[in-house]
Amino acid sequence: MHTQVSLSSISKLINGTHENPSCLLGPHPIDYRGSAATAVRSFLPEAQAAWIVDPVNGQRRAMRRIHPAGFFEAICEPMVDVTMAKGQDAREHQSRLHTIANSKYRIQMTNQSGETIEMQDPYAVPSILTDFDNYLIGEGKHYQLYERLGAQLRTVDGTPGVNFAVWAPNARSVQVVGDFNGWDGRKHVARMHPNLGIWELFIPAAKAGDRYKFRVHCSDGSWVDKSDPYGLAAELPPLTASIVSNLNTFQWSDSKWLDQRSEWNPMHEPMNVYEVHLGSWQKGPGRKHGWLDYRDLARRLAEYCHRMNFTHVELMPVSEHPYSGSWGYQTVGYFAPTSRHGSPEDFMFFVDYMHQQGIGVLIDWVPAHFPKDAHGLRRFDGSPLYEHADPRQGEHPDWGTMIFNFGRNEVRNFLVANALFWLDKYHIDGLRVDAVASMLYLDYSREDGEWIPNQYGGRENLEAIDFLREVNTAIHDKYPGVVTAAEESTAWPGVSRAVDDGGLGFTYKWNMGWMNDTLAYMQNDPIHRSHHQNALTFSLIYAFTENFMLPLSHDEVVHGKGSLISQMPGDMWQKFANLRLLYSYMWTHPGKKLLFMGGEFAQWNEWNHDDGPDWMLLDFATHRGVQQLVADLNKTVIENPALHQLDFSGEGFEWVDCMNAEASTLVYLRKGMNGTPPILVCSNFTPVVRNDYRVGVPQGGFWKEIFNSDSEAYGGSNVGNYPGRKSIGSGHHDRPDSISINLPPLATVMFRLEE
Incomplete structure (x- = not known):
């Protein structure tokens, strides 16, 4: 028997550069000596010998080594000699041929150590993507795409494994590398869905807990190892591999909370939000960088919120990020809670425990931009895939990051699905969307000539506007009671108005004007405040044009601004009195309330993500007094409609x-x-x-x-x-x-x- 595969194709496969390995590997119908037959091929570089195994009766058919690097083939031809194919033997042979043609066989091999290994043929497994999946992906409306792309645990014909799929339409080839193949990409070259640009492969040897990446052969001939955009977990930075995870084993106990939330009206209920950076809120001895795990944080934070009468916590971004100094706002792993504090299941425990204690959980979400780290989204397949190609649209001048191409179906689908993912898999109660203003304006932080107008010649980012409306509509339709809040600092109209009414659809808008005016007023010496009364009264002119949340967030206590109490004028007594006055005015002003950690007990030092609040200050009565004031203000708001x-x-x-x-x-x-x-x-x-x-x-x-x-x-x-x-x-x-x-x-x- 002679193979019908060319040596050049085999060489490309062995070198890992074949653009479509599935046309070689797995079962393929061929014409053999004038009759229909099936050729089964495998690339097994560690194999000394290999066989096809009939799963029904265990009979084996030897595979021939076609190339010394480990390319094997077996041709399963029909029996044409009727004298040799009578009765039961002929029927069994035809049955085995039918089994092979329908991918029901297994492959057995002996490695160089003499060990015998039996496995499913990855290239004989049907795609996880259905025709309906393909339709939704093409429309950019597959809102549960996180259950198809990435690393999906899957059992095929009784064989457990992991289905890997990644969008990389301009790649020459994509290899799946990880613990399951010794990081040798030649063993698992993904097959491409040409119309979708998705590369996919089922790997029986892979399992939960395995580390992996996608090794992408870019259009310029270079190779790059990329973390999984849909990866559910990641290694502890500075390591960057994704980790296969199962998000369906955790036993949730918050059904009562979720039922109540669906009936909750965010317009009329009290909302006192405690903004927290999990990495620095409290530290623990004996842990790397002092990071507490999610379970320990849940118990500590729930108890503290109860004592302080906060109704919700808002977590600065928990999605995986390589640089701790970005505070999470330069996200790489959009679907992975950071491993700094534990596993995905640990974070589920965090949310579940908070809900059982009656505390809502909001998270910061960052769809405005992403970092340039080599293992991340930038030039994912060698081309500007998630970002705009033109730096006037695709690079953020302030943060040195990339800007998403909101006009591309696949990118918009990635982000909408990501927002829904946190609500679905982690029961999150709301998203605070970061840097919305930078998304709305094409000329944001740009000079003339540094930006490209929209199709009508304007500065509005029409594609980003459509995206924000789409994500808010999807969230509110699918998850009643879940809230979205926009960090938006301009006079853009209708940020928190319904999409049907021409708005962007957010539940709340951060009142940055109130925050700036109020802090500027409070920083004046009281003797001069009579000249600035309008700084306080002006906010009531527009207070009801949006559904406002009043934020004294982390942004007000960093970058040289000092802590809130250090911004107050006067002697020591007056500083504390002014801070108490600021909080009292804020808590009685229309709008929901948000305060960053440390502010509740008059933290003296500007916030530092490595150190966090100075809890030792609570040894002093003045700081305990401010803490008690905040607790009582929260309680007063809750108890008084x-x-x-x-x-x-x-x-x-x-x-x-x-x-x-x-x-x-x-x-x-x-x-x-x-x-x-x-x-x-x-x-x-x-x-x-x-x-x-x-x-x-x-x-x-x-x-x-x-x-x-x-x-x-x-x-x-x-x-x-x-x-x-x-x-x-x-x-x-x-x-x-x-x-x-x-x-x-x-x-x-x-x-x-x-x-």
């Missing part, structure tokens, strides 16, 4: 007096639904005590003092109005009645009408 039910409606806010710039005071009402008692908020932004300060109220009765940031429990001077004030029957501030109060220095007091 007037402080959370109508955060996004003008019906929930009413000025009583915003014009007293000379005294630097503000007085306003927060109101809820269904006749819930209003909250009267009075703030004094100077260190002067204002006794017998008269405030108009909408209704006579007893106004109970429910909060005072000047309480001695928080480190204040204890000027106040305990237990409250009864109205005096005389109108003021255009209200029918009024109360006379002591307004503490650099403080906020709250009153609630008692029936």
